[in-house]
Amino acid sequence: MDFPKKGINFRDIMPLFAHPKIVDDLCKAIAQHIRTSVGEINAIAALEARGFLFGPMVAILLGVPFVPIRKKGKLPGQCLQASYMKEYGEV
Template identity: 50%
Template sequence: MAASPESKLQLVQRHIRAFPDYPKKGILFRDICPILKDPAALTAVTDLFEEHVRKNHQQVDLIVGLDARGFLFGPLLAQRLGVGFVLVRKKGKLPGTTISVSYDLEYGKAEAEIQEDAVAPGQKVLIIDDLLATGGTLYAACELLGKQQADILGCMVVIELKEMNGIDKLKSHNVFSLVQY
């Protein structure tokens, strides 16, 4: 008998570790490494994302994963859905012609980029990452995909840190999170 969505979610939650005062004092870091280490937990994450996509999106052309942890979940989901996977990377990490945007982080600025030919105008895309905190990285990815005239169906994350209010930056996009703190 297949596990219920609730039992899958409980399994995922049990595999998220908290590290107080990392990377600096006052921060409670949520670690997904135990999910990756446990095949059942990783399968549960993929199952839950797949169930969400199949229920809410009639057509998806590409999954877009954010550097670097979106690269862990995105290809698994893309394979399940039978669609392609595209990378959004930190500046200087992709070959060929790229498009980039600057964005603010909690501790400074960064740039994200995508290959110029990664997404065709009108392609229906879902963006995936491990965590939504301040929303800067997901927002930058949405801007990049907007420059490529993609149809952004939504954003998906394993963990949403609600107290960081990252969802406010993404008001014009649907955001789905498996676990909220």
């Protein structure tokens, strides 16, 4: 698809949210995968914004806290920071 730039294969997942059963099944499958492949965890951490769509639901299913990871400058006060690479640029 070459979006947002050449070589990137972007997939729009938003249409999934028109189907609550599919979203529920997906979150349950992710939670089950974590249970069987990872084992016990302390929390689910997810990057904004797409990670915020599934992260809280999976955390609830696993009975653990959800830790939202925000971009620099989005929260007041002192915060932990780290740089990371996205598929189409560094943040």
